[in-house]
Amino acid sequence: MKYTVGVDIGGTNTKIGIVDEEGKIIQKEIIKTLSIEGVENTLKRIWDKIQELLDKSKIDSTEVLGVGMGIPGPVKNKEIVGFFANFPWEKNINIAKLFKEISGKETKLENDVNVIALGEAKYGAGKGFLSSVTIAIGTGIGGGIFVDGKIISGFNGAGGEVGHMKLVKDGLLCGCGQKGCFEAYASATGIEREAISRLKVNKKNKLYEKLEGNIEKVEAKDIFDCAKEGDLFSIDIVDYEAEYLAMGIGNILNIINPEKIILAGGVSLAGDILLDRVKEKLKKYAMGVTLEENFSIEIGILGNDAGIYGASALIG
Structure with missing residues (x-):
């Protein structure tokens, strides 16, 4: 069995879920985003929580294909965030590259509303x-x-x-x-x-x-x-x-x-x-x-x- 991880980063809270091959969320949790602590600290906390959720489900990290993220801001090439709405972070940060360096996992990004739309299109009202x-x-x-x-x-x-x-x-x-x-x-x-x-x-x-x-x-x-x-x-x-x-x-x-x-x-x-x-x-x-x-x-x-x-x- 292979898994993917979905991360929805918001101004206050970040939602994290482990999704199986059948498109079911098998573990999920909400953590505080705390963007004021800086981009690297925030991303490290997200990866720590992902590992914790994997451990709960007895899933080895090698079974995770990659991590997708929804970000409040415009995203270029599924990697770079032009600017962050309500985050004290610099412009044009390659979040995908940073998170891959932390996690070792393929990482792709999209605007937060775009990932909601993609979710509804593939799994929800638009399926x-x-x-x-x-x-x-x-x-x-x-x-x-x-x-x-x-x-x-x-x-x-x-x-x-x-x-x-x-x-x-x-x-x-x-x-x-x-x-x-x-x-x-x-x-x-x-x-x-x-x-x-x-x-x-x-x-x-x-x-x-x-x-x-x-x-x-x-x-x-x-x-x-x-x-x-x-x-x-x-x-x-x-x-x-x-x-x-x-x-x-x-x-x-x-x-x-x-x-x-x-x-x-x-x-x-x-x-x-x-x-x-x-x-x-x-x-x-x-x-x-x-x-x-x-x-x-x-x-x-x-x-x-x-x-x-x-x-x-x-x-x-």
């Missing part, structure tokens, strides 16, 4: 399909494009950054510093910003009562929960979210024409109250041909394990 686009909707919006068995990484590793396509000329300021981005409107941050703006002028609603007037503390989940309880004010905000989601997804369909759109991240957990609206509004923004036959929009099914699965799939 069995030749093309899918995974959209991770949380604090921001990330994307991964899977076509003919491969992730589209782009020339400098920035492929799939769907959150920064422009929906509104000179629109709302995005965290990237530009204006009018998909992310500025349809992310959790975007929907929360819209809710705060509306709550300042309308306090007669269930959402305001739920927050006890502390409108700055609103979270996307609060809005969806109140909408599910029939609060018309919150339903209107969900409609706002669905409109921009449909606009962004429509653009993706018109350019990529995938068989499947997979939604991941916290906002996707809103479920049908959001998804049904997006599907209806999508007809305004996507060419009819992209919505025909077997096209579908689904919620990702791998949850927090998607990054482990996708990272491990980089090997082999």
